[in-house]
Amino acid sequence: xxxxxxxxxxxxxxxxxxxxxxxxxxxxxxxxxxxxxxxxxxxxxxxxxxxxxxxxxxxxxxxxxxxxxxxxxxxxxxxxxxxxxxxxxxxxxxxxxxxxxxxxxxxxxxxxxxxxxxxxxxxxxxxxxxxxxxxxxxxxxxxxxxxxxxxxxxxxxxxxxxxxxxxxxxxxxxxxxxxxxxxxxxxxxxxxxxxxxxxxxxxxxxxxxxxxxxxxxxxxxxxxxxxxxxxxxxxxxxxxxxxxxxxxxxx
Amino acid sequence: xxxxxxxxxxxxxxxxxxxxxxxxxxxxxxxxxxxxxxxxxxxxxxxxxxxxxxxxxxxxxxxxxxxxxxxxxxxxxxxxxxxxxxxxxxxxxxxxxxxxxxxxxxxxxxxxxxxxxxxxxxxxxxxxxxxxxxxxxxxxxxxxxxxxxxxxxxxxxxxxxxxxxxxxxxxxxxxxxxxxxxxxxxxxxxxxxxxxxxxxxxxxxxxxxxxxxxxxxxxxxxxxxxxxxxxxxxxxxxxxxxxxxxxxxxxxxxxxxxxxxxxxxxxxxxxxxxxxxxxxxxxxxxxxxxxxxxxxxxxxxxxxxxxxxxxxxxxxxxxxxxxxxxxxxxxxxxxxxxxxxxxxxxxxxxxxxxxxxxxxxxxxxxxxxxxxxxxxxxxxxxxxxxxxxxxxxxxxxxxxxxxxxxxxxxxxxxxxxxxxxxxxxxxxxxxxxxxxxxxxxxxxxxxxxxxxxxxxxxxxxxxxxxxxxxxxxxxxxxxx
Numbered sequence: 085x086x087x088x089x090x091x092x093x094x095x096x097x098x099x100x101x102x103x104x105x106x107x108x109x110x111x112x113x114x115x116x117x118x119x120x121x122x123x124x125x126x127x128x129x130x131x132x133x134x135x136x137x138x139x140x141x142x143x144x145x146x147x148x149x150x151x152x153x154x155x156x157x158x159x160x161x162x163x164x165x166x167x168x169x170x171x172x173x174x175x176x177x178x179x180x181x182x183x184x185x186x187x188x189x190x191x192x193x194x195x196x197x198x199x200x201x202x203x204x205x206x207x208x209x210x211x212x213x214x215x216x217x218x219x220x221x222x223x224x225x226x227x228x229x230x231x232x233x234x235x236x237x238x239x240x241x242x243x244x245x246x247x248x249x250x251x252x253x254x255x256x257x258x259x260x261x262x263x264x265x266x267x268x269x270x271x272x273x274x275x276x277x278x279x280x281x282x283x284x285x286x287x288x289x290x291x292x293x294x295x296x297x298x299x300x301x302x303x304x305x306x307x308x309x310x311x312x313x314x315x316x317x318x319x320x321x322x323x324x325x326x327x328x329x330x331x332x333x334x335x
Numbered sequence: 336x337x338x339x340x341x342x343x344x345x346x347x348x349x350x351x352x353x354x355x356x357x358x359x360x361x362x363x364x365x366x367x368x369x370x371x372x373x374x375x376x377x378x379x380x381x382x383x384x385x386x387x388x389x390x391x392x393x394x395x396x397x398x399x400x401x402x403x404x405x406x407x408x409x410x411x412x413x414x415x416x417x418x419x420x421x422x423x424x425x426x427x428x429x430x431x432x433x434x435x436x437x438x439x440x441x442x443x444x445x446x447x448x449x450x451x452x453x454x455x456x457x458x459x460x461x462x463x464x465x466x467x468x469x470x471x472x473x474x475x476x477x478x479x480x481x482x483x484x485x486x487x488x489x490x491x492x493x494x495x496x497x498x499x500x501x502x503x504x505x506x507x508x509x510x511x512x513x514x515x516x517x518x519x520x521x522x523x524x525x526x527x528x529x530x531x532x533x534x535x536x537x538x539x540x541x542x543x544x545x546x547x548x549x550x551x552x553x554x555x556x557x558x559x560x561x562x563x564x565x566x567x568x569x570x571x572x573x574x575x576x577x578x579x580x581x582x583x584x585x586x587x588x589x590x591x592x593x594x595x596x597x598x599x600x601x602x603x604x605x606x607x608x609x610x611x612x613x614x615x616x617x618x619x620x621x622x623x624x625x626x627x628x629x630x631x632x633x634x635x636x637x638x639x640x641x642x643x644x645x646x647x648x649x650x651x652x653x654x655x656x657x658x659x660x661x662x663x664x665x666x667x668x669x670x671x672x673x674x675x676x677x678x679x680x681x682x683x684x685x686x687x688x689x690x691x692x693x694x695x696x697x698x699x700x701x702x703x704x705x706x707x708x709x710x711x712x713x714x715x716x717x718x719x720x721x722x723x724x725x726x727x728x729x730x731x732x733x734x735x736x737x738x739x740x741x742x743x744x745x746x747x748x749x750x751x752x753x754x755x756x757x758x759x760x761x762x763x764x765x766x767x768x769x770x771x772x773x774x775x776x777x778x779x780x781x782x783x784x785x786x787x788x789x790x791x792x793x794x795x796x797x798x799x800x801x802x803x804x805x806x807x808x809x810x811x812x813x814x815x
Contacts, residue, residue, distance in 0.1 A: 098802065100804065101802070121765060134737030135752065232716070261716035265714025268711070278368075279673075311797040
């Protein structure tokens with residue numbers, strides 16, 4: 085089984101710990117991971133802001149870089165959803181504009197091979213107990229694209245519930261958007277911040293020590309508000325919790 | 336395609352403010368925020384329960400989508416059939432290309448009766464074309480009879496929700512509006528009016544009864560028009576609509592061309608999905624249907640004004656046309672986290688919320704500042720698509736319209752396009768991107784906490800500190 089890590093640009097540049105945790109976790113579960121260095125970004129920021137044409141070279145790059153791998157794993161529901169849901173649209177429109185079937189073929193080939201981390205663990209590896217130990221109270225925020233576009237369902241929760249020492253606390257209004265939304269956070273800062281502030285208040289009401297998610301872009305937004313508020317709660321990616329063991333606890 | 340008028344007649348400046356500016360004011364209005372939060376959460380929870388009762392909800396949703404898509408694909412054919420059916424039933428059909436034409440037709444029809452007052456059942460189409468204001472300019476007073484519309488009209492306010500136009504008002508505010516303004520529109524509110532719902536409803540009932548019994552002309556919209564019988568259908572909760580449809584001598588219905596469905600059987604689907612999606616009821620309390628005039632029973636003269644007002648332009652757009660499936664249930668508004676904070680007025684149109692963000696820019700174009708900002712008034716969370724009873728993929732249309740707006744290169748987009756191009760180029764050159772990441776990581780001690788150009792972000796949030804080195808460097812050192 086050839087498995088490639090699609091680390092995403094946000095994790096690469098800002099949250100390398102998530103990529104490292106994903107690699108070490110998969111290796112602990114017996115997966116041989118490769119990281120094709122030619123990868124950059126899936127093009128979601130461009131596409132969702134209305135720059136479809138600027139996305140096309142990145143679609144081609146993704147197609148080239150991950151060609152030949154059985155599975156492409158990414159610690160981001162949002163970037164997985166971009167490939168699976170929007171690449172076919174980009175291909176369809178490019179074909180309609182007379183630029184041939186190439187992008188559509190990339191979408192058809194790559195989409196079914198791209199897995200968000202929890203999907204890969206539960207559906208492909210067939211594990212929910214990854215042998216983790218994390219003695220903290222945790223509340224889980226299911227990011228919108230993972231929740232609605234990918235339909236991750238309870239996979240992340242099942243993984244968290246199997247972590248020894250971890251106490252999962254129900255997040256009120258869990259399925260409500262945190263207000264990140266890519267460039268939405270910049271173009272509509274007031275509404276975005278109001279949504280994020282409500283999300284943080286809900287998380288704080290659980291009394292949990294950690295707000296966990298499967299998308300670092302949402303966590304960057306939520307964590308930014310937590311940091312500004314000097315809140316006792318911290319935002320953490322699920323990969324880092326799943327990596328933590330009794331022998332090597334996450335700090 | 337930029338001149339189509341879609342409501343907001345009472346907005347003082349010629350151009351309403353762009354969405355982010357209007358939303359900022361709403362976010363700071365704590366009463367408004369609380370009113371909206373309470374109302375939308377109450378309706379959304381009830382809707383979820385009502386929908387969960389039906390085991391075949393997804394099939395109903397798919398059926399509604401197919402009926403609407405089929406009708407839209409053959410709209411020309413069904414509209415002609417509708418015209419024939421309505422005419423055969425004794426009604427008169429008028430075609431209006433835009434708001435001005437529709438308003439002129441309605442005003443002429445009312446003038447021909449010699450009347451100067453009309454009663455209205457709540458109608459999005461007549462709000463869209465600003466009919467009340469156009470009639471006022473002709474010396475005709477239009478009385479809204481839907482309770483929420485009455486509150487908006489008396490308060491000299493604007494509707495802020497498709498189903499609950501006064502959602503932004505609480506009971507205390509409504510009592511004050513009734514006490515202050517009812518007298519100047521007809522029967523005054525009783526002295527000592529309290530803010531209990533029963534008292535408020537009774538005051539409205541007494542005020543409206545006078546108008547129902549006096550009016551000779553009624554104006555309505557319609558939720559559906561059945562092509563093969565020429566029947567119009569209104570779904571409502573209060574019974575005021577039925578009064579408007581049955582008591583006057585002349586009935587004028589103004590309806591968007593996308594409201595036609597082929598047969599009665601198609602109605603079966605929407606009789607289930609519309610009430611559950613909008614009011615969380617298994618069935619709406621009043622479903623009124625009328626097929627032309629009937630001798631000695633109800634209005635003796637019936638006119639149907641079929642309104643285009645930008646709809647055929649939307650129909651021509653392969654991705655955007657799905658917005659015309661909308662049955663105006665407003666479920667998308669009630670689950671939208673952006674609507675909940677920004678309120679309906681920020682959308683600068685009678686169609687607020689997610690559906691407004693895709694419908695309005697299609698009906699009136701994207702040249703104005705507000706219309707160009709609407710496709711961006713969403714975090715693309717997808718909650719609207721999930722609840723839509725006709726499965727309109729609102730996020731897909733939003734992104735499609737963003738492309739249109741970005742392609743125009745309007746304010747803010749020229750710089751943005753250059754930045755997107757530059758970022759796209761760097762990302763297509765991994766070494767350039769890696770070098771940028773390394774530079775950012777190495778200089779991280781020097782980064783200001785609130786970098787210039789990022790104030791929209793740092794006003795309320797801290798930016799994360801850059802790591803010592805990017806992931807790709809860790810990989811290179813440890814794994815390759």
